[in-house]
Amino acid sequence: MQLASVDPQLADLSNKLIYSAMVVYTLAMFAHMIEWTFGSKGAIAVRSNAAAASLSETVATASTKAAKKVTVTVAGTGGRTTTLTRTAVAGEGATVVTSGRGADEVDGPGAAGTSERADLAGRIAVSLSVLALLLHGGGIVARGLSVSRWPWGNMYEFSCAFAFAMTASYLALLAWKKNVRWLGLPVVLAALLTLGIATSLLYTESDQLVPALHSPWLAIHVSTAIFCGGAFYAAFIATLLYLGKDSFERRTAAGLTTGPLGTSASIWRRLPAASTFDKLSYRINALVFPLWTFTIIAGAVWAEAAWGKYWEWDPKETWSFITWVAYAAYLHARATAGWKGRKAAYLALAAFACWLFNYYGVNIFVTGKHSYAGV
Amino acid sequence: MSKTTTEAELPPAPDDTEAERLSTAPVDSDGPTGIGVIGWARWMWRQLTSMRVALILLFLLSLAAIPGSLLPQNGQGSQAALKVVAWKAQHTTVAPIYEKLQLFDVYSSVWFSAIYILLFVSLAGCIVPRTWQFVGVLRSRPPAAPRNLTRMPVYAAWRTEAEAEAVNAAAHRLLRRRGFRAHLSGDSVAAEKGYLREVGNLLFHLSLFALLGGFAWASLASGTAGKLMIEGEGYANTITQIDDFSGTPFYTSDDLDPFYLKLDAFTARFQSSGSQIGAARQFTANVEYSTGSDPTQTKQGKIEVNHPLEIGGSKVFLIGHGFAPVVTVKNAKGEVVYHGATPFLPQDANQTSTGVVKVSDYGVGPDGKKVQLGFTGNFLPTAPASFENTGPISLFPDDAAPMLVLNAWAGDLGNDAGRPQNIYQLETRKMTQLMQDGQPARVRLKPGQGWDLPDGYGTLTFDGYKRFVSLNISHRPGNEVALTGAVLAILGLIGSLFIQRRRIWVRALALPGGGTQVELAGLSRSESAKIAEELAELAVDLQDDAPATDDASAADGSDNTDDSDDSDDSEDPGPDPGAVDAPSEPAPADLNSKE
């Protein structure tokens, strides 16, 4: 950990890789935009296609009548229901079919609608994102190797790792066959924004660390913090989309034909249902909250070793605490009558605002013990 | 539904609302319960321990923590205290108001304390009844099946030829195998799983008390001492030999851990190239120490930035370092009147240091009167070639081109009056600056060089320099308590957030016209869709023992022709073998609104 030297070639390679990743992310962003644009034409075609599909399936089910089949009725909010059908055919695995009754509860088909051209653009976008992620990861590794330490010792490095965590989680979900491609555009945009800020405003040359950062806790505390950041970001996007889709659903119910803020209805129709977004953001936040708790505690243990006091209300500590309490309030709200839905979503936004301020605001505007090396 | 006919055979209506409560969260209620003072007190207590107030208090707590991060705070060491003074000097109009509002002591202020104390009172009032309630839940059976299972959020049903009793028994067995706590009574099975969620939740909230306890213990029984030590020096850890001490009611200067500590050597390494030139890379203090009981038995130790040295109940932290120039002063007769190393305090990242050399025992001056000398100035570990543009500043934190820059004063140092004096400042009220050629006398010395003082005051030689370290000797109990609380809190949270508590009911009833109706229903927190799948899996398993009859009415989902959006998951429009028609619109199950 205490090699004083810096390998300038590796450091330079790292920069080039990060810039290349940004270029490829930009291409991925364009491909996603094309997906969304073409998809809007296909959306109308969904209806007629659906009718044809069910015809052919009737034939298929008729021949497997011996299957054990269960239909579970699931009650949703506002009197809507969905049903889930599980069929177990002898010798074959079970299949689950979920479908909805009550149109608004249903998830949209995704950015591409049913347009094949849009779907192709979306696939290209995902491939480009994978390529960008590889370049991005290479940049981070090269940065770490150039100084023989964990590559998150300053704001520039945090930001690179953080954008990486975000894109990687999204692509991992895709690889896991989760239906999240509609997240592609916001995720790629967020990654570009983070990397843009990192390379333009926060750039620091590759170098060794001040002694306060020589600790295995750097790897533990900072990497969990970065992961939490990426996940909170994703939950934030889901919360925003929830609010948007919820408004859209209300507007539709009220007979309006456009989305909130004059956005096109086609976009909202292709997105998953509001309740899906709501659940997604809750799940991510609930998943990350224990990890965020751990991050703060790991930081406190580190502070104890470095400064002799595990908690000193240093600005960074304070804002981590504020963020923690804000997310705790959000989780409470979800369990409290009358606070679900939009109200809880606003709390989630406030909690994320605290997190953002902790990340950028505290490092840049407030001086404390957490300001080292460069920014 | 053909249910009306069987209703008479049902057991007495169970408390459906009770069955639907999946959390021991307090139920919010409004309005005073009872009259008079006691009624109001009870009402206030209910409010305080309600989820709504807990939520508001949490929100207030995060708001209240904000000002402390934006304004300098007292009680965070001497540097922070200096910042408070500086801030007050800059903002003279608002400072007194802020002072009154305790904005410089946010985290010990009345209002901040009030919020968290209320929160913890609320928590205690919430958690204790919830624990009892939960113990009660564990000791009783899972709540019996509600009369109307179709009201439950997930529901499935079919008809079979199998005996109702056999189906119930099979369901009981299957649920047990799946790890449910199941109970078979009469015509139905009640099962529940995921109690660890509630355990986790209670554990989490309880361990917050451990955290608070650890905090409280630390703030009542800890103390820190500061000590500046030059290489080669040693000291005994008693109040007379340390530089400063701040204690608490249960840890006073009498309680200091008795030990002896000596600084053998201090090594510092810095970045010597690149954009972060001058950034610190390594600090190590090599020390020798012995504990109170046996001063002859010394041990070797090392103190680094992230690695304090533990001696007895105290930890010794390395918090700063600097240089101490060694000078010798001789009077006009050539007698040594002063020799020693004086710590100069670093002012910037490049260790531009300032300090004072006080020669109290100078004796008689050139004019035959008793006099004292004082020297103020800078030590620069790496001095620039010329001060023309910069003044005396150091260019690099390590000793690449060390230089001592001094001014000289003569007169009365003012330290005889018994007033406490800052050893890093020169009290110049009763002193005059020595002049040379009409200018204040000033000299730049490299190690080994000497200076003939003006007006025949003798000589000063800059012999060399040593390094010093600033140590923080800290005694803080309660860390283990807080850490245990923190670890338990995380474990509790994991249980509370990742485990689903859910109930499943199965009811098989013989139909009057022959055959058996099987109904399954499930309930869990609305956030999870898993319960539907779990119920479906259970139903598929149960069909081994209770195969569905083919001649039944149309499947529940078959009327879904209006379902037009999805392409890949369109409904199977064929008849569902043996399905009893489920209600087309089960009641919305907003579970938590009932909690």
Ligand code: HEM
């Ligand atoms: C000291 C501050 C508190 C913190 C940091 C805190 C934090 C949390 C968190 C993070 C959860 C989420 C776990 C989950 O959703 O299961 C939770 C749940 C819960 N909290 Fe607190 N809490 C605090 C105080 C309180 C108080 C004062 C009450 C009583 C009014 C309370 C009652 C509950 C209940 C009943 C749940 C579980 C709700 C459910 O069943 O999901 N908490 N708390």
